[in-house]
Amino acid sequence: MRPPSLKSSFQVNTLLEIANQFGTPTYVYDERIIRQQCQLLKKHLTGIHTRLLYAMKANSHPAILEIIRSEGFGIDAVSPGELYLAQKVGFSPEEILYTANNITDEEMHLTQKAGVLLNVGELSRLERFGQSYPGGDICIRLNPQIGSGHHEHVITAGKTTKFGIPVHEISKVLDIANRYHVRITGIHQHIGSGISSMKVLGEAIGVLLKHAADFPDLQFVNIGGGFNIPYHPDDTPIDFENFHTSIVSLLKDTNEKANQKLEYWFEPGRFLVAESGALLVRSNTIKEANGRTFAGTDSGMNQLIRPALYQAYHEIFNVSNAQASPSSYEIVGNICESGDIFAKNRSVQQIREGDILAIFDAGAYGIAMASIYNLRPFPAEVLIREDRSITCIRTRQSPEDLIHTMFASYFDDAS
Ligand SMILES: Cc1ncc(COP(=O)(O)O)c(C=O)c1O
Known part of the structure; x- marks a missing residue:
């Protein structure tokens, strides 16, 4: 049985202190890790002209946006809410790309x-843009017909996806753009989330680059996001040597051979924030049934849906019994669904009722995908600053507050 391990730079005492001070469930983020990831990416992109955006859908807390902004990143926004928040945090319009999806x-x-700048992935949207904004600038999301990702739900290019305009329809894109004198200043792809093969990403980029010359007003090529992180102890981190040879060199050579000055954009989400976050939950029920030991917690799939939705692995560590020997547990939540499972047959240090468990690598697509299913409010959120001071960045909502916020108009009308 694999022993559990403490991930990232988290300290047992700090996590226990946070659980005691702020209660559970609570998301904890470490600013140092976010900055470290931003700097790691920047370091491996030297030698090419780049612009870096953060796909804020991964985690849109304003405190996190401010950290990433101070590292020089812009924003990939996908909804009016994201656009509003990005502007509120101080990103200027030129620093934001809005990727349309229906x-x-x-x-x-x-x-x-x-x-x-709007990034469109449908011919009909391009047509409507041309009708409303003739002569305007736009970015086109292309489907290079090669996709990749950690689960089929997050593969966003290839033959079956709704995203992007297939590359063999570029002539139709150009017809529409010419008709309305629209300038295509950027082409974009995002082939999926949780890509571990740089070879596949390189092949998709190759397809995009082959078509760069078709666009006379082109200023940039957006490669998308999708870089994975090692969730499982057997996962290997991104091999940046390989990244350099298969991707950065390809981008550099393309510009040199074609004597062009294209800027290359990247828009990672997960890579920047996943490892910075842990969800602290309390085990409140230990139950033996049918030969299994269930450790029931005070959180659930509504607060971290990745295990239920993608069968995703998250390392789990018993911070209040760190030295105990491990045994096997079904670690489950408090939601009325059989799929409400954080981990199956997982080796964790002996779990007692009242213990605090840390679920690691929860900084991306954790709180961002959370819901209030079963009318359980969102967890609290806490940030460990670079100087190791601890700040609450989202206070826990009570069930009463949640219900009053949700149904205020109904109750106001009824009274
Ligand atoms: C258009 C686009 N760009 C970037 C991303 C970020 O992906 P990741 O978090 O895997 O880097 C996504 C995620 O779905 C996306 O849809």
């Missing part, structure tokens, strides 16, 4: 009013 005309007008 957007309405109102959303399109909102981006243009804000002065933000």
Whole structure:
């Protein structure tokens, strides 16, 4: 049985202190790790002209956005809410790319009013953009027909996906753009999330680059995000040597051979924030049934859906019984669904009722995908600053507050 391990730079005492002070469930983020990941990526992109965006869908807490902004990143936004928050945090319109996904005309007008570049992945949206904004600038999301990702739900290129305009339809893109004198200043791809093969990513980039010359006004090629992190102890981190030879060199050579000055954009989400976050939960029920030991917790799939949705692995560590010998547990939540499982048959230090468990690598697509299913409010969020001071960045909502916020208009009308 694999022994559990303490991940990232988290200290047992700090996690226990946070659980005691702020209660559970609580998301904890470590600013140092976010900065470390931002700097790691920047370091491996030297030698090419790049622009880095953060895909804020991974975790849109303003405190996290501010940290990433101070590292020089712009924003990949995908909804009016994300756009509003990015602007509120101080990102300027030029620093934001709005990637459309079946957007309405109102959303399109909102981006243009804000002065933000729109990235469209449908011919009909390009047509409507041309009709409303002839002569305008736009970015086109292409589908290089090669996808990759940690689960089929997050593969966003290839033959079956809704995303992007297939590369063999570029002539139709150019027809529409010419008709309305629209300038295609960028082409974009995002082939999936949790890509571990740089070879596959390199192949997809190769397809995109082959078509760069088709666009006379092109200024940048956006490679997308998708870099994975090692969730499982057997997973290997991104091999940046390989990244350099298969991707950075390819981008450099393309510019040199074609004597062009294309800027290369990247828009990672997970890579920057996943490892910075842990979800602290309390085990409140230990139950033996049918030869299994269930450790029931005070959180659930509504607060971290990745295990239920993608069968994703998250390392789990018993911070209040760190030295105990491990045994096997089904670690489950408090939601009324059989799929509400954080980990099956998982080796964790002996769990007692009342113990605090840390679920690691929960900084990306954790709170961002959380819901209030079963009317359980969102967890609290806490940030460990670079100087190791601890700040609560989201206070725990009570069930009463949640219900009053949700149904205020109904109760106001009824009273
Ligand atoms: C268009 C786009 N860009 C970037 C990302 C970020 O992906 P990741 O968090 O895997 O880096 C996503 C995620 O779904 C996306 O849809």
